[in-house]
């Protein structure tokens with residue numbers, strides 16, 4: 034990695050960060066590895082790689098928030114990133130019977146008992162990690178099925194029950210006891226049952242209310258979005274008004290409006306305070322909603338529910354204008370222009386809140402000023418050393434993959450705590466190893482050729498069919514051909530270019546061949562200064578400069594990691610093997626991992 | 641060498657020059673030379689020079705003989721005209737091309753074997769007649785293509801890869817070009833593009849015989865200790881006399897220089913060469929002094945690089961021969977066959 038002090042250039046320790054998708058994934062899933070396995074037709078192994086990292090490949094392959102995709106390198110050199118998320122589903126769809134490949138829980142348990150409250154993705158991850166280490170884990174949930182909000186909130190047309198059943202089942206199969214229909218109403222009472230540790234994964238269960246005039250009077254036709262979705266998921270709601278207004282612009286609003294269309298609503302309007310681009314919903318969700326005939330209206334602030342004789346008649350809004358002040362801060366300026374939108378039903382989807390009515394405030398568990406548990410964010414341990422948090426209940430509502438990542442973190446802490454270790458000082462580090470990919474003068478153990486295919490489009494059910502059946506899964510998944518095409522678009526960012534100054538003869542061959550001109554040999558300087566002297570402009574400050582000294586001429590080699598295609602041409606052209614392509618195998622620490630630290634081994638290998 | 645072509649990704653979003661081409665548009669096929677060959681760096685410098693000069697690729701003719709160096713026109717300017725001639729015969733083919741179409745930018749690529757051994761006679765005449773060409777020799781001291789025999793530029797006493805000493809006196813192509821009347825003479829090193837690219841640009845914009853001897857190490861047969869054409873040897877013995885900046889006719893001069901430190905030489909087409917003097921006291925417009933200084937430094941085993949000589953307002957073969965102003969392929973029936981009256985007049989003059 035580069036340092037800003039010229040003359041002191043440590044061995045590279047940044048190589049795992051060059052794998053943009055894996056770095057951006059909260060659970061650090063080894064994306065390029067599973068994509069290559071798909072290309073090789075090794076679907077079961079691809080699923081396995083995913084399962085170890087993110088526990089729910091089939092679920093996430095459909096509904097993940099995909100922070101990896103905006104980060105994907107391909108998106109910087111091509112129009113669209115690799116369809117990373119959909120490829121998880123490919124692995125899940127094509128894997129066949131996986132049971133023999135998945136590990137079994139040890140027969141001999143370690144004698145420690147852990148309780149998880151809530152059966153959402155956070156708890157299920159904790160349970161999986163700890164069960165594999167010999168812990169006896171029991172999960173309690175007040176609902177009738179495991180899965181948390183994956184089950185109760187996400188509509189079936191995005192995520193069928195069968196997928197949730199299968200993947201929750203793999204966790205339960207590890208001797209994890211899942212106790213349903215059991216609402217925990219006292220943490221004090223639970224603690225007195227003698228659990229060695231307790232994990233709280235109760236989510237953010239309360240939908241934010243729209244306290245506007247007329248709310249009480251029109252109550253019969255105004256519903257909180259997440260409550261309505263849960264009722265829909267469990268079959269308690271089967272009809273909807275003809276004209277529906279959805280308040281809010283996040284993913285919950287998108288699920289509400291799309292569900293309403295499927296239940297038969299003809300006029301569905303999502304009405305949002307912000308502008309279209311500022312809406313919280315993922316771009317693809319907005320696109321789908323528009324495609325399904327939903328009207329999205331922006332810059333309108335709700336003022337009142339209109340009603341006659343206890344019957345909702347509409348919602349009144351004021352139009353606003355988005356203005357930016359000198360510092361670029363956004364403000365909504367009232368225009369005085371009012372509009373009443375007539376409707377038969379309103380779904381309020383303006384946010385979620387945490388609430389912990391079942392945690393007594395005199396147990397010694399500290400809460401902060403916003404009513405959230407006071408946690409060490411690195412360990413997720415609360416002020417009661419045997420109580421840990423994760424998922425939406427820990428740091429506020431996010432998404433499934435964050436809940437999984439936090440589940441791993443909490444499981445590491447619980448494991449350390451119950452082994453009598455310090456949850457901070459004794460924490461295991463990630464394991465990073467590097468392995469050369471050279472198989473011949475210009476033969477690599479990976480497919481180094483760069484494909485110029487465009488991103489595959491996801492085939493879907495015909496709109497008429499989709500709108501008729503609320504349980505019909507909309508997306509059909511990629512077939513083998515589409516999957517292989519898409520896999521080939523990955524640039525293999527885990528195939529790192531590693532430079533050895535000692536053997537470089539400064540012939541410039543790598544500089545000349547590099548298709549993106551990312552290599553420069555120049556006089557040493559600080560990073561800021563170097564960036565002004567590179568062969569190609571290096572404006573992306575989020576991507577590092579790889580700087581190496583020790584050359585005969587006293588210059589340094591500077592590589593801007595931003596646009597490297599991992600094509601290996603530099604290495605093929607180098608007459609002295611000063612460049613090598615090394616595969617970065619980055620294994621994030623899970624419960625039971627041995628101590629070590631990030632980058633330590635990487636540095637050792639390349640030194 | 642590599643088998644894979646450079647990927648096209650990003651090719652369309654790369655910066656463009658004044659006539660709308662990206663640098664990639666000046667590239668050619670993927671090189672088949674040994675990895676680390678200096679010749680590939682020279683190709684890259686040529687790509688850079690053409691890109692910066694905003695020359696349309698299809699208005700260029702690239703001429704060469706035989707050798708690894710002479711193969712390289714395949715690896716740059718894939719959209720240009722070209723002629724891969726016989727060993728040592730590039731200058732005569734280039735002369736023909738130049739006479740036929742004076743509007744093409746002519747670049748000749750040759751090797752030390754192709755030019756100093758088999759082709760020395762042809763080289764001599766191209767220089768002395770002022771052929772309007774940028775003539776580049778990629779000088780590695782050996783016949784690379786035929787597996788490393790000493791060429792005529794190998795220094796006396798230098799050793800082959802197997803340890804055999806060269807007993808023959810070397811031909812210094814720069815000295816020869818100076819003596820033969822070339823009007824733009826430079827020496828450079830494939831490993832120093834900062835120096836090489838402007839020298840190539842200046843040569844392309846020079847009207848007349850422009851010659852550049854580029855020391856271009858052969859990684860496979862001549863990059864050992866004992867060689868005087870290795871990366872290490874050249875870096876240790878390189879004495880640059882000046883740095884050149886090429887200012888195109890409509891381009892502004894933005895670099896600031898201390899007064900008196902820069903000398904400006906105008907070329908025929910309005911291009912200015914700004915020559916910034918380095919350590920040595922050296923006058924690149926004095927042919928005789930240049931020759932003397934060159935000999936002195938050669939005797940010390942040092943390599944003088946930079947623009948060693950340039951003649952302001954030089955002229956070329958077309959001028960000497962008073963040829964027609966248009967390319968031959970643009971001449972019409974009327975010009976080619978001016979009629980009986982003109983013929984009668986001509987015949988009368990010869991009576």
Ligand SMILES: Cc1cc2nc3c(=O)[nH]c(=O)nc-3n(C[C@H](O)[C@H](O)[C@H](O)COP(=O)(O)OP(=O)(O)OC[C@H]3O[C@@H](n4cnc5c(N)ncnc54)[C@H](O)[C@@H]3O)c2cc1C
Nearest residue numbers: 151153154155174175181182217235236424425431432433
């Ligand atoms: C409408 C909607 C759509 C969403 N869509 C997506 C999406 O497409 N992609 C995505 O990544 N994320 C999505 N999310 C967010 C995602 O569902 C959550 O971030 C994630 O499920 C949080 O997981 P968790 O394990 O923290 O808790 P949850 O999944 O919320 O699970 C908590 C569980 O705990 C149970 N529980 C709570 N209190 C108790 C108690 N006292 N005793 C017993 N049981 C209790 C609840 O019944 C629930 O089953 C969506 C959320 C909503 C509301």
Ligand SMILES: Cc1ncc(C[n+]2csc(CCOP(=O)(O)OP(=O)(O)O)c2C)c(N)n1
Nearest residue numbers: 707708709727751752753754782783784785
């Ligand atoms: C008439 C003729 N004689 C001999 C050869 C064999 N031959 C091929 S390349 C070459 C030498 C090339 O040396 P140089 O021009 O220095 O090129 P390099 O390969 O070193 O770049 C020779 C002698 C030939 N091709 N044609």
Ligand code: SF4
Nearest residue numbers: 054105106523524526
């Ligand atoms: S190109 Fe492949 S490895 Fe690189 S960020 Fe995108 S998915 Fe990940």
Ligand code: SF4
Nearest residue numbers: 547597598600601603
């Ligand atoms: S792998 Fe090497 S040649 Fe290819 S883009 Fe990266 S630095 Fe350039």
Ligand code: SF4
Nearest residue numbers: 537538540541543607
């Ligand atoms: S190709 Fe190899 S030897 Fe040549 S400059 Fe690049 S790293 Fe150094």
Ligand SMILES: [Mg+2]
Nearest residue numbers: 751752780782
């Ligand atoms: Mg040669």
